[in-house]
Amino acid sequence: SSIEVSDGSVRAVKLKNSETIECDSVVIATGGASYPGTGSTGDGYRIVQELGHTVTPLKPSLVPLEAAEKWVRDLQGLTLKNVSVTMYDRKKKKIYTDFGEMLFTHYGVSGPVILSASRHIMQYDYRDVFLSIDLKPALSPETLDARIQRDFEKYSRKQFKNSLDDLLPKKMIPVIVELSQIPADKPVNQITKAERRSLVSLFKGLTLEICGSRPISEAIVIAGGVSTDEIDPATMGSKLIKGLFFAAEIIDVDGYTGGFNLTIAFSTGYVAGLHC
Template identity: 55%
Template sequence: MANHFDAVIIGGGAAGLLCAGFAARRGMRVAVLEKNDRPARKVRITGKGRCNVTNNCDNNDFIRAVRGNGRFLYSAIAAFSTADTMAFFEGLGVPLKTERGNRVFPVSDQATDIVDALVGFAKDGGAKIFTGQAAKEVLAENGQVTGVLLESGEVIPCTRAVIATGGKSYPLTGSTGDGYRMAQQLGHTIAPIKPSLIPIVAKEGYCAAMMGLSLRNVTLKVLDSGKKKPVFEELGEMLFTHFGVSGPLVLSASSHMTGDLSRYRMEIDLKPGLTAQQLDARLLRDFEENRNRDFANSLDALLPRKMIPVVVELSGIPAGEKVHQITREQRQGLCILIKAFPVTPKAFRPIEEAIVTSGGIKVGEINPKTMESKLVEGLFFAGEVIDVDGYTGGYNLQIAFSTGYLAAQNL
């Protein structure tokens, strides 16, 4: 490692590996420093181990899916689009498929196929990957990168360095915020780090009673007491947990919620395919078929089993009430409950459980056309360490690929 390298990539994740592979193919001598015993550990667990590698959308839709500072990514996504990402992996022998919401996954549903392709791409291009090697500091003199200091005390001389260390979520994968500290040491400003795409703790105890229940094809709505329109409303999947709610819908919703969560309330439409009138007609049919049964035993065809006791309690209708005794007003109240099942946000889970972190190195201090620092010559950034983050659906990995590629082209 004492050999001189043209560029040192700090972080062997999605952004770092892709950057290393393309930079090496441009004839550069490239080293990748990965402090874990193997690269791309976070990529291995994305999409529940399936790896939602990108989103099959055009550049404008991609920019719209970036929560803040989307305009900063115009050059990056133009240089390496979602279509380029798909072509890249399929060219490496990883066939892809597009699912609901334009989410793109490997056909195999194995994140390891994406990891193996990235590692192979970097190595085959000539980049040297050093695992178990943690960078401590990027060295610079007179505003120019001169090397990278390792935790071991060794210095790797170089004139180019890329900080691609990720954010602060999932620290067991190596994302512990090291990149923020290194950038600060060189004069960069760090926008406040906050969790994004994160599960939500609920006030209601009944979420724990339904722990493990996954809802599909429901609509989650988030309402802000200070606004007339919902801040989030989307059809998809979600999950009840011991602390509250999680799953794709909840993760997406969390990125629209800021500050004091007491301002918000969440409503789940359990039957979005039915209007209130159609749902009432459905209940009438079900009740007619079960007219002599207890109310608590009449909802099997309508709701998941774990949810029935909770809905019965919230409806105010006695569990042992005979169905034929249920009044029109009680039935209509039940319809309202099913169309707007309440969950009250209490807090976000710890930042370590966030899919990505919001905040990071301020984009005003980075050249958007090159990903190079405006403060230190030869210092580049790629991926989640930058103050950009997108909604769930493959956008954040695409940010890593696009910024990593653009950095590689300008090293």
């Protein structure tokens, strides 16, 4: 498909079957290139570029992240609720923090807090950043240490690997045991104070290295699109071509998960519809 323009104004839309529909206004609302199963093919970008509009670089936004650690595969399908996540760069500078729900996958991590965090590490190209997960954000290190001591007293005759059932999801216990470097078969009543404090640190800062993102096709939305400098925000009309309007994801605007991108789509579509 293509849009025919003459003397700086929209004149017609030409379909793939060569049929031509004469018109004096067109709204481009083709979506981006994410979620191709819904029909988003990215054709809209080609159409507007052919008309002389600028399309800023396209990147996945609100996208699941890939982790370097192999142990994430052992947690595939595990959902963590009420956790705190923080993104850091290599210099340990805090990039973003959030609280809520996340999910482990065979490639890394996903879920609401991860999708929102992904938008903040786009400038790092989704690499060389670290995700720290606080498994017990409601507890201070001292309170958590006291809680672990109570559990260790309760399970004093058991091996370490069998003492964490009250603190962690069953699927997560073998991973935490291995990462703690405390022997799995060590009797609980022989665990040292230093080992216990190390376990507390692990609970408060389970860390993964983020090494990439999933592709655009798996992203919730795309960052990038038709430059907003070339669109009149009062009408959503093109500043370059009379009768050409834009709505939703094809525009270089994106927001967090939680309905913000739908609001962008509804709002821009409404304004474009009023003026086309």
